[in-house]
Structures are given as C-alpha cells and as structure tokens.
Amino acid sequence: MEAVLWYVLAGTRGGVNRVRMLRALDDRPRNANQLAEEVDLNYDTIRHHLDVLTDNNVVKASGNDYGAVYLLTDMAHDHWGIIEDIMTELD
Template identity: 70%
Template structure:
C-alpha cells in the first residue's frame, strides 16, 4: 500500500490535486461537487482524480453516482503516517 500511496500522490502529474482531495476527505466525507467547490477545481477534474484514488483503493464511495459521498478507506487510514509524510513533501 505504501508504494501505491507514493506513486499516486507523487509519481504522477495530478498528485498535488489528489493530496488536496485526500486532505479534504480526512476532514469529513464529501461528494464530488462539494470537493470541486471547496478546492476551486473543475468538477470533471475532481471526478477524474476521485476515480484514480478509488482505482487504487485509497478512497471509497457511498451512495449513487452523482450524490456519492467519498471517504478514506481503512487501508489509507492504517497508512496515515505515510500519507502525512507524502503531503509534507508535496505541499
């Protein structure tokens, strides 16, 4: 899991935005629209990054497609120290 975290958050062009999404979801679960508004990002950009994070088992969703609420997975929470290390380097 740690290798996946490093790759998804630092090894790709969208890593900085993914870090921002992870940080926002750590505060509280949100849907894609709420994340787009809070982070001042395009909705489609947010959806793309959420899909990448979900594909890598870093977040999960609850609810239907449009209104789905996203939250951190247990695996991400178990490796939170690594996530924090990564966030320090990216921000």
C-alpha cells in the same frame, strides 16, 4: 501499499491535487461537487482524481452516481502516516 501511495500522490502530475482532496476528505466526507468547491477544481477534474483514488483503494464511495459521498478507506486510515509524509514532501 506504500509504493501505490507514493505513485498516486507523488509520482504523477495530479498528485498535488489528490493530496488536497485527501486533506478535504480527512476533514469530512463529501460528494464530488462539494469536493470540487472545497479544493477549487472543476467537477470533471475531481471525478478523474476520485476514479484514480478509488481504483487504488485510497477512497471509496458511499452511494451511487452524482450524490455519492466519498470517504477515506480503512487502508488510507491505516497508512495515514505515509500519506502525511508524502503531503509534507509535496508542500
């Protein structure tokens, strides 16, 4: 899982924005629109990053479609130390 996290957060162009999103979601669960406002990115960009994070089991949706609220997965919580290390390196 560590390799997946490094790839998703540090190995791609969108990694910095994904880190910003994870920080916001660690603060509290949010829907895509709230997340877009919090990290100051457009909605379509947020949706793309949420899809990547969901596909890699870093975040999960609670609910469906537009109103779905996103939160960190248990895997993300279990590997939060690695995520923090990646965040520190990207700062």
